Amino acid sequence: MNTLSEGSNYLRLTDSVWESMVDQLNQGVLVVDDKLRVLFWNRFLEQSSSMKRGQVLGRELSALFPEIPTNWLKRKIANVFCLGSYSFASWRQRPYVFPFPSPRPLTGDCQYMRQDVTFFPLFDAEKDVMAVSITLTDRTEECLREEELQRLNNALSRSNEELDKFASLASHDLKAPLRTIDSFAGILESEYSHLLDPEGRLYFQHLQAGARRMQTMIDGILSLSRVQTKVLEPTDVDLNEVCQNVLLDLSETVQESGGRIIFDDMPTVVGELSLLRQLLMNLVGNGLKYRSAERAPEVSVRAFQDQTSWTVEVEDNGIGIESRFHQKIFGLFERLHSVEEFSGTGIGLALCLKIVERHQGQLWVESEPGEGSIFSFRIPRG
Amino acid sequence: MAMGQAGSSLAKLFGRFVELSIPNVNIHSREALHSKVSQILPKGELWVATQPFHMHVGGESVVLAQHYVSSPLAELMGFDEGEVTDEEMLLELANLINGAFLGQLGNLLGVPVGFTPPTLLCNASQRQNVASQLFPETAEWTHSLVMEVEFNLEGESLSLYLWLLLTEKCSQWLTTVVEEFFE
Numbered sequence: 001m002n003t004l005s006e007g008s009n010y011l012r013l014t015d016s017v018w019e020s021m022v023d024q025l026n027q028g029v030l031v032v033d034d035k036l037r038v039l040f041w042n043r044f045l046e047q048s049s050s051m052k053r054g055q056v057l058g059r060e061l062s063a064l065f066p067e068i069p070t071n072w073l074k075r076k077i078a079n080v081f082c083l084g085s086y087s088f089a090s091w092r093q094r095p096y097v098f099p100f101p102s103p104r105p106l107t108g109d110c111q112y113m114r115q116d117v118t119f120f121p122l123f124d125a126e127k128d129v130m131a132v133s134i135t136l137t138d139r140t141e142e143c144l145r146e147e148e149l150q151r152l153n154n155a156l157s158r159s160n161e162e163l164d165k166f167a168s169l170a171s172h173d174l175k176a177p178l179r180t181i182d183s184f185a186g187i188l189e190s191e192y193s194h195l196l197d198p199e200g201r202l203y204f205q206h207l208q209a210g211a212r213r214m215q216t217m218i219d220g221i222l223s224l225s226r227v228q229t230k231v232l233e234p235t236d237v238d239l240n241e242v243c244q245n246v247l248l249d250l251s252e253t254v255q256e257s258g259g260r261i262i263f264d265d266m267p268t269v270v271g272e273l274s275l276l277r278q279l280l281m282n283l284v285g286n287g288l289k290y291r292s293a294e295r296a297p298e299v300s301v302r303a304f305q306d307q308t309s310w311t312v313e314v315e316d317n318g319i320g321i322e323s324r325f326h327q328k329i330f331g332l333f334e335r336l337h338s339v340e341e342f343s344g345t346g347i348g349l350a351l352c353l354k355i356v357e358r359h360q361g362q363l364w365v366e367s368e369p370g371e372g373s374i375f376s377f378r379i380p381r382g
Numbered sequence: 383m384a385m386g387q388a389g390s391s392l393a394k395l396f397g398r399f400v401e402l403s404i405p406n407v408n409i410h411s412r413e414a415l416h417s418k419v420s421q422i423l424p425k426g427e428l429w430v431a432t433q434p435f436h437m438h439v440g441g442e443s444v445v446l447a448q449h450y451v452s453s454p455l456a457e458l459m460g461f462d463e464g465e466v467t468d469e470e471m472l473l474e475l476a477n478l479i480n481g482a483f484l485g486q487l488g489n490l491l492g493v494p495v496g497f498t499p500p501t502l503l504c505n506a507s508q509r510q511n512v513a514s515q516l517f518p519e520t521a522e523w524t525h526s527l528v529m530e531v532e533f534n535l536e537g538e539s540l541s542l543y544l545w546l547l548l549t550e551k552c553s554q555w556l557t558t559v560v561e562e563f564f565e
Contacts, residue, residue, distance in 0.1 A: 071462050082395050085481025088499040093470040116499065307413040308519045380514050381416070
């Protein structure tokens with residue numbers, strides 16, 4: 001009889017009520033002894049296996065299910081007896097321990113029920129393991145969702161690969177006719193420009209400028225494509241050295257603009273040298289390029305660490321960026337200014353973002369118009 | 383004590399003597415744990431498995447094993463060739479070690495221990511960002527009590543590391559229970 005003791009909230013259940021509860025679980029529950037003989041079999045298992053309790057009690061589990069590798073099952077049970085602790089079998093490594101049919105035989109395209117199986121010890125009064133309980137949880141839905149997600153991920157990866165390949169091929173193929181236009185334009189200029197009137201010569205200059213601009217854009221697309229497809233070989237990268245190289249490469253621009261670049265003591269990070277160099281080159285180069293007409297450009301580079309990552313900041317005193325453009329500027333071919341104001345193709349920051357993403361990092365900007373900008377990237381410490 | 387008993391149970395299971403290092407118990411910051419992982423990982427191609435457990439309050443264990451331990455251990459444990467995959471064997475191993483040690487600790491302290499299935503954090507070829515996955519920046523804790531033990535099997539060049547990471551709450555509780563145990 002089920003009893004609720006006076007003054008207690010604990011309901012003492014009879015064996016038959018416990019059994020009824022276990023029968024109503026949406027999980028398979030069985031108990032075996034050290035010889036793998038079945039001592040308990042709940043209703044979920046009756047329904048999944050089409051074997052009634054009376055048919056299985058006292059019979060050896062491996063004889064009931066020859067599909068389960070006998071030795072594997074014996075080892076699992078023996079381990080639980082030996083250590084008195086749990087053991088598991090996940091559907092990720094072993095999808096079907098028990099050969100039960102799919103719970104979705106019509107709409108799910110799988111033949112068998114995917115399962116997580118847990119083996120745990122049942123102790124007697126002396127705290128010795130007397131039997132092993134095996135619970136089985138249906139994971140078919142989870143598995144189908146994961147397979148669908150995997151299928152979509154694979155399709156997305158394929159699509160990205162094809163897009164990269166297309167970008168690379170298209171850029172290569174576009175370069176050849178463009179070179180032809182550029183070289184013949186050069187010949188025309190040197191041999192026939194005297195035949196053109198001033199307006200004709202202006203048109204001609206527009207033609208050449210357009211060809212060169214397209215050349216720069218194609219180079220940019222190629223760089224972006226290379227960043228996306230490059231097999232990364234991360235090494236320790238001393239950012240002090242990288243910054244020295246950037247300084248050297250930009251020395252002419254610094255001299256022309258009367259500006260300066262200041263580097264703090266920089267850390268050694270884990271990453272791809274060529275990409276990190278390109279990243280800092282672009283960010284520092286932008287700091288010099290988008291300078292205010294009112295002051296000489298000044299770009300400061302510094303780094304700090306937290307428990308898991310390095311953050312590098314590139315701060316300039318340039319024209320700044322309105323907050324509504326803070327996301328937009330990282331898009332491909334996004335430009336906030338005309339070519340006449342500031343040269344460029346709108347690829348540089350997209351390239352920076354891709355480089356940082358390939359290092360599992362984040363890139364962002366803090367800026368206000370007229371107040372300069374701070375471009376920051378954070379990458380894991382390795 | 384629990385560690386010794388765990389070693390004895392594992393020896394029975396593997397049929398070999400199990401050598402255990404003296405357990406190293408320390409409180410580590412997340413940062414220190416990061417650098418610990420970074421120091422250990424380059425030493426060899428390691429598999430890393432984690433398993434949550436519940437002993438009054440929760441904790442997590444991390445088992446680090448050399449990639450080549452799977453096959454000899456499967457043989458020692460009596461699995462037939464090809465019967466278990468490397469991944470399955472490593473998870474089984476993590477579970478056995480945790481079960482042996484925490485089970486014994488639970489027995490000694492008279493506290494039931496519950497386990498969640500172990501998961502493989504990375505195999506030997508996926509070692510990038512292991513530290514960040516193990517100790518994410520977003521986690522609420524800053525320090526953890528870490529029990530570190532190295533297992534070696536007699537006659538086999540197999541080394542396994544077990545770290546038990548306990549939250550502050552769990553550490554406090556454990557301190558109280560251990561004090562009561564020795565009273």
